[in-house]
Amino acid sequence: MSKEREMVKKKGLPPGSLVYVGDEEASTTKISIIDYLGENLVERKVDQVEDILPYTDSQSVTWVNIEGLDDINVFKFIRDEYGVHPLLIEDILNTEHRPKINILNDYVVMILKMVWFNKEEVEIEEEQISIIIKDQTIFTIQEREGDVLEPVRKAIRQNLGRIRNMSAGYLVYSILDAIVDQYLIESERISSDIEQIEEDMVMNPDQTVLQQIYYYKNIGMHLRKIVWPVKEIITGLEKTKVIDLNTGFYLKDVSDHIIHVMDTVEMTRTMAANLLDVYFSSVSNKMNEVMKVLTIVSTIFIPLTFIAGIYGMNFMYMPELDEPMAYPVVWGLMIAMTLGMILYFKRKRWF
Template structure:
């Protein structure tokens, strides 16, 4: 669907927004504004990563925005982000996307108040960056939750799968922001002003947040593995202590369980209580030996 938001006669430039385009609509726009066929082809690739490409009389931008359909186990570019393609020059501004993008509506409402396409580009890119703001808060809360489960919970919760998908999300969104750096650099260049500086500041802030989240989740994973290993070692220590207690007792029982006819202790009146007393002495000796070694 093609929607014209601004026109050159009233605003000095054309702004055309295209939602869920087909080949015919893209070819029509491409021929009207002289767009390169290879760049139009990039608009149709759903998994294309962020890029900035400058031509003689216009620039082509692909920005990936965070999707509203956040699934618990989403961990791919297409599951976590949507692509917005932008053709930008002094006389026209074209936005292309496969799905409706709610974050664009506030920009559309004030689009008629913007003086030129550079201001419009800054507003759109800033709106794109804003889509990463709320997810960063949710991811930070998730990191806090898993951190509490790792350090404070006494239950053996199967949290490794959740940590894996959380790490994948943070890492992927961090890479999307990193790949968008060229776009920010070209917006806040010699034409930059207070508004473009705010956009750069927002980008730096989000990049810092996702860097911090990435470091935190990696440290949390390492801590989880260390804690799991420590719990396993603790279990093995307890089992080893029990085995040390029972090994000599089992040895004694094994001896007197042999079916030999001539075993003097079998006919001794104090044989049975004597063996029990010997087992008790061995058990107490092992206990105090462990206490001396501080293993108990």
């Protein structure tokens, strides 16, 4: 069902009604758990959402990953069992929502976007990911299977770094870091493509290059909408009680990364805008060169046309017509005028 039809379906319902809103059909909901504390690790998939309760009630760090928004009962369970406000659950199910953070007394809800750059289609593909922080339990809720969080899972499984010995706040940092790193990778890739377009444009500023510039300009605007609110999210997260001081230090690193991404995105947008100016300047210069050649040719032929017009008149009494040398003299005059004008234009550096 299209987003427009879903919005119509949602119209008239009371606030907090759980209705999926997105560009594509909601995929089947799948739930997986990673539960760890030091050397202890449990990773499994669950069939019923109620099966997560024994893990979330323990002192270990529990990462509940939900893929797919098809089963509304899963989100009703989160709402009722963990006390997440219905309006926030409603926002999670609306995949068109702007990235944001909501900080309440005992939990935090964040909505972000994961991005991938599709070079063949020249567009940004995005997927919404919502993060709920509740004590030592972290929920990540995605539209469909596939994400950028596999490095985090690998670090937990193989006990790499400090993650298995840190709090849930460190897991939140790791998830945010993976998402922001993907922003950086894709923004650098887009920036590199724009530089290549600039080189192509200098060699051949045709309509294909113009179309590519417009595509990348729109991509820059789209990426800016996704990335810009993340700085606000990280700043808000640094002020919450769910993040301890040690994890707060790591969040500053993510904050530095997102600033780098923002700078890269702004540079990309500026480059695309500048390329448009350069393109139109190149086309204008090219047109000016053509007009200059045409003007010179026209200017040369004006006096020749004048002379030919005079001697093309059908008068009986034209003195020059009786002269034997009149024809070669006229030709010589026209050739001399042509050469003289070309030399004059050359001296003026008009070509």
